[in-house]
Amino acid sequence: MQSREPDGVPAVTHRKPMLVANWSPQRLAVTVLLAALGLVLLFAPAYLGTYWLRVFSMIFMYASLAQALNLIAGFAGYPAFGNVVFFGIGAYSVATVMIRGGSFLLGLAVALTVCIGIALMLGPPLLRLRGHYFAIATVALNELIKQIVNNLTVTGGGMGLSIPLPPGTPLESARTFYYLLLGSMFVAILLGALFKYSRLGLAACAIRDDEVKAEAMGLRTTAIKTMAWSASAGLTGAVGGIYAYWFSYVDPPTVFDMVIAVKAYVMFLFGGAATVFGPILGAFVIEYASTVLWSNLLEYHVGALGLSIILIVLYMPDGLLRFFRQRFKLATAKLGPQR
């Protein structure tokens, strides 16, 4: 039997140089479409009011979070259910730095360092755990850090921290955050592509499909898993940092909220796990729907979100992107069995 990449693409295609001339017409069309969409998003703020800027910024934020989760959960198969812990740590890093007069960029650098550092430190012991155990370990990590932040004076305890407002008019600052989060989404897509088309990503997929075999093949599984988790942590932390500056207020229940992680989780699963654009697509669909539809439901919106999670799990567990690909045969890939 031919060795297969999880998507079902024969592993050999990886060796082919990625020349545009070799691309299928479908692939070319999709690429042009995506580039056009990117350009539209780049120039859209000139025509958008603060409300839509905010909606789109939120979508970009969740797209980045979903892609970050995809790196560890989609590619490497480790369900980091409590990954929101890095969102909270990133947010608090920026808040504590800025409240002491530091710049936003310094805060962001601190957020990145702290999050990646924690993932590098905790990765080797925690990533030994499989399945549920790893999932719950990350949830416990989140709750533990939340409790500690809740009780420390440096972090303002349960009162939270108020950060100085960004300069400029509301419209200007809305545009700033639009571009910041668009940038983070761009980085997220790059990271996703890096995982899809690099040896590291391939190794991560091998670990997901059979860790024992991957190790027997000579892959340094612990190092690979830790790298995937660190990339995920760094991206999540940076987005959390931007969020803190954007909302100019952080408190433990908001930034360590499990619902953020679960939404990101649903988005990447809904869009398509272990794909480059799946999590982005999932974020656009779900966050848009949540803004437009669920804002009309008010007191039932938590339940409505819960219900839609259940329906997605039952009826579209393989994700939107694969669903479309199957329909339109966009990709040359045949679908392998999904785990």
Place this chain on the structure above:
Amino acid sequence: MLFVQALVTGVLLGGLYALMGMAFSLLWGVMNIINLAHGSMIVTGAYVAFVLNQRLGIDPVLTLPFSATVLFVFGYVLQRHVINRVVQRNIFLTLLLTFGVDMMLINFNTVMFTADVRSINTWYSGSSFDLGGVRIAHTRLLVFVLALLLTLALHQFLKNSRTGRAIRATAQDPKAASVLGVNVPHVYAVTFGLSAAIAGAAGSLLAIVYAFAPGSGAAFTLKSFVIVILGGLGNVYGVVLSGIFLGVCENLVSSFGHPGYRDAVSFGLLLLILVLRPTGFFGKRSYAVSRA
């Protein structure tokens, strides 16, 4: 003396924790499901007790069968018609699914009973007795004894009854069990119903000694997980001991350390155990670490 007091209170609290842990480990052991809605089911049981107590004046202890029945039906239907469709497929999916159920339960409880913190007062709520200088509240002792009785009853049921044997057979090998005439989807549904019923009963007991709100479930889910990991999956005595151990730890920390870190204890403990000894202290087997 304060130390002994904290110790005793912790032990009494631990009985309830053990019961929660038993219900949680039943699902985990039989279907490999981590039920993230476990805590919310407990809280729903507490609300059933609350409503019966407020409207009809029934003593919370006597509401136990009602909350257990309500939750049993809920659990059975949920498993039979929803979770059975994805069970054994992918742990991502069952985690997400039960989280969705959790959100719906929280929303339901919030809409029905508001987000206010509730508690039940009975005529014996404030009373306590003195045992060699240690004050023991009647309610806590009552809850401890009832919780332990229920835990042992569940254990006996699983061990000796016909349904219990079917459940254990299915846990070992669903295919072999179905060849031998066990209706596996039904047994799965009964298992979930049973676990939910115990959660509901634990909720009734919880309402006697604790205040609760729609959102207080998450902490119980995590604590149940800690207890099961600490005690070892499928080990009843381990679960009882670790429930008591967790209760004692929490009480010692809130008495002598910082009360704000009370819940942090269980989470820190959980991380520590997972890193140091993923099979728990009394564990027979473990799915935790992939490599032998």
